[in-house]
Amino acid sequence: MEYQEYCIAINELLQSVSSKFATAANQQFAGHNLTSSQVGILLLLDKTGAMKVSDIASELNMRESNISNICKRLESAGLVRRNRQADDQRVVKIELTAAAAEKMGGIKASVNGFHLKMRECVSETDLKEIHTGLLKLNRLFDIFFEVEGNA
DSSP states (O other), X not given: OOHHHHHHHHHHHHXXXXXXXXXXXXXXXXXXXXXHHHHHHHHHHHHHOSEEHHHHHHHHTOOHHHHHHHHHHHHHTTSEEEEEOSSOTTOEEEEEOHHHHHHHHHHXXXXXXXXHHHHHHSOHHHHHHHHHHXXXXXXXXXXXXXXXXXX
16 A cells, blocks of 8 residues: 555544444443533543633543533533632633532443443454554654644
């Protein structure tokens, strides 16, 4: 395969893997009426406590506008609330509600179930190889953006 053909094939594989991973995760969390993105935000807030949208976006490597929209849906579902900071009204933090805190045990159990299903399908050796390959790809793009930023 030529260099350009590898790049095209990698792009196609990334799109396919991303779609399949999202579908599998969404199926796993459907019982909670949550998407994998919503679960990711809830797990992060459960772990860290209240956070600004910008900090959530940075931590989850997503766009702030997407995080804001997801948080609006979570707020409508009664799982998060937005709190303005007393010392600076411009700062809004997202935090879990009591209803979300009650659901977190079931959500974490679903996450563990998802991981157990994955474990049934892939050996630890293969998983390490996948992880190593994705780390290399991630570093490649870090270098790419550094070069682009300096151009």
